[in-house]
Amino acid sequence: MSADRSKFVVVGAGLAGAATAWQLATAGHEVTVLERGVPADSAGSSHGSARIFRYAYPSVAYTRMVVRSWDLWRELEESSRTQLITPSGALDFGAGREPALLAGVLEHVGIDHELLAPAEASHRWPQFEFDSSVLWHPGAGVIDAETSVEAMISLASTQGARLFTGWEMSGIDRVGHGYMLHNRAGEEIHADRVVITAGGWLPSLLGRLSLPADFLAQVPALQVLQEQAYHFPYRDRAAPWPTFIHKDEVIGAYGLPGGRDASYQGQKVAEYCGGRAIPSAGHQDGRVDPANRDRIVAYVERHLPGLVPEPYAETTCVFTNTPTEDFVLDRYDGITLVSPCSGHGAKFAPLIGSLAANAAAASSVEAGRNLIPPEFLLPHRPAHHEEGAW
Numbered sequence: 001m002s003a004d005r006s007k008f009v010v011v012g013a014g015l016a017g018a019a020t021a022w023q024l025a026t027a028g029h030e031v032t033v034l035e036r037g038v039p040a041d042s043a044g045s046s047h048g049s050a051r052i053f054r055y056a057y058p059s060v061a062y063t064r065m066v067v068r069s070w071d072l073w074r075e076l077e078e079s080s081r082t083q084l085i086t087p088s089g090a091l092d093f094g095a096g097r098e099p100a101l102l103a104g105v106l107e108h109v110g111i112d113h114e115l116l117a118p119a120e121a122s123h124r125w126p127q128f129e130f131d132s133s134v135l136w137h138p139g140a141g142v143i144d145a146e147t148s149v150e151a152m153i154s155l156a157s158t159q160g161a162r163l164f165t166g167w168e169m170s171g172i173d174r175v176g177h178g179y180m181l182h183n184r185a186g187e188e189i190h191a192d193r194v195v196i197t198a199g200g201w202l203p204s205l206l207g208r209l210s211l212p213a214d215f216l217a218q219v220p221a222l223q224v225l226q227e228q229a230y231h232f233p234y235r236d237r238a239a240p241w242p243t244f245i246h247k248d249e250v251i252g253a254y255g256l257p258g259g260r261d262a263s264y265q266g267q268k269v270a271e272y273c274g275g276r277a278i279p280s281a282g283h284q285d286g287r288v289d290p291a292n293r294d295r296i297v298a299y300v301e302r303h304l305p306g307l308v309p310e311p312y313a314e315t316t317c318v319f320t321n322t323p324t325e326d327f328v329l330d331r332y333d334g335i336t337l338v339s340p341c342s343g344h345g346a347k348f349a350p351l352i353g354s355l356a357a358n359a360a361a362a363s364s365v366e367a368g369r370n371l372i373p374p375e376f377l378l379p380h381r382p383a384h385h386e387e388g389a390w
């Protein structure tokens, strides 16, 4: 039986894969998406209705990338005729969050913001108990992650892309000038170029991608965490709730309107990187740690008086962290490796898709790598590796 063929194959249909497929298909390329489950799979990182879109980063480079990403979100919303980001504004507070530093970056990049004293902020948002100065920036919002994946897959399909669901790639072999991808059912698909966007499954896949050891040695350690999030009811459902990130010496916490996931009745609150480490996303057990739940309930009692401190819904999900929280995006031969995780990748999804698609489609590896922000590239590419002139 001859194998299926596609010029480009994208492995994984979360936010990163869907965005890459959308961009490749829009540029007129033949593309097939392989997804082990379904797009925005519930075991991955891109399901549900609530991710924070914010500009506040301690790095000018990242804030500038949010600006670039925002333009692509608008393009996506217009093309799909769907609202994907609901404006909410965002608050950053707590000494560990360094609101003044973040304000300096927003000032530098020209993003509308205010740095408020705690009393002034408490007057405006009585549903919070503030312990430091507070950064407010009104341009933030809440991304509907799952609808965004569906929108990008749908636009890609309209441009001719194919989606194979329930197709779990188990390995890649180098074949001539291309690659043969296979699954455990014995199915194969041949690709000239491959983009790997496998989220938290990447650690278990890395050794099966036909990438040389010296390239793999440059990939930063990927830590996969089974995270937990809780939905707390609003005391006053009419009060406008922004997203927030709070960090003090005790905890790093974040929250946002839960939207559809929580029947629009509450705020999603979680500890950042409060979950247990697992070898890869395939090792999730979906169990909430009662100690973590207690910690977040105590947090809500202390810092969020506008919420009833009794969660009415809870969930687990998967973070994939690099030590620096920088994303990974690099290309070796015809394989482009993408890992935009670290708990903050959703807002960059269309930009990541654009960068990955352009890097993968570039005529040479060097030309492709030149399109990628230096923060994302692997640090020291081996000097002797041989890469074809794509």
Ligand SMILES: Cc1cc2nc3c(=O)[nH]c(=O)nc-3n(C[C@H](O)[C@H](O)[C@H](O)COP(=O)(O)OP(=O)(O)OC[C@H]3O[C@@H](n4cnc5c(N)ncnc54)[C@H](O)[C@@H]3O)c2cc1C
Binding pocket: 011, 012, 013, 014, 015, 016, 017, 034, 035, 036, 037, 038, 039, 040, 041, 043, 044, 045, 046, 047, 050, 051, 052, 053, 145, 167, 168, 169, 170, 197, 198, 199, 200, 201, 202, 205, 227, 229, 317, 318, 319, 339, 340, 341, 342, 343, 344, 345, 346, 347, 348
């Ligand atoms: C709880 C939570 C809260 C977050 N909050 C924010 C936030 O507030 N703001 C923000 O910007 N970001 C946030 N993020 C981060 C953001 O959601 C992720 O960066 C993003 O979803 C990662 O997308 P991905 O496509 O890389 O991974 P995933 O969404 O996990 O997609 C990977 C896909 O690949 C598939 N796959 C894996 N292996 C294979 C294989 N071998 N063959 C075929 N398919 C395969 C999987 O089934 C999956 O669908 C959050 C993440 C989580 C989990």
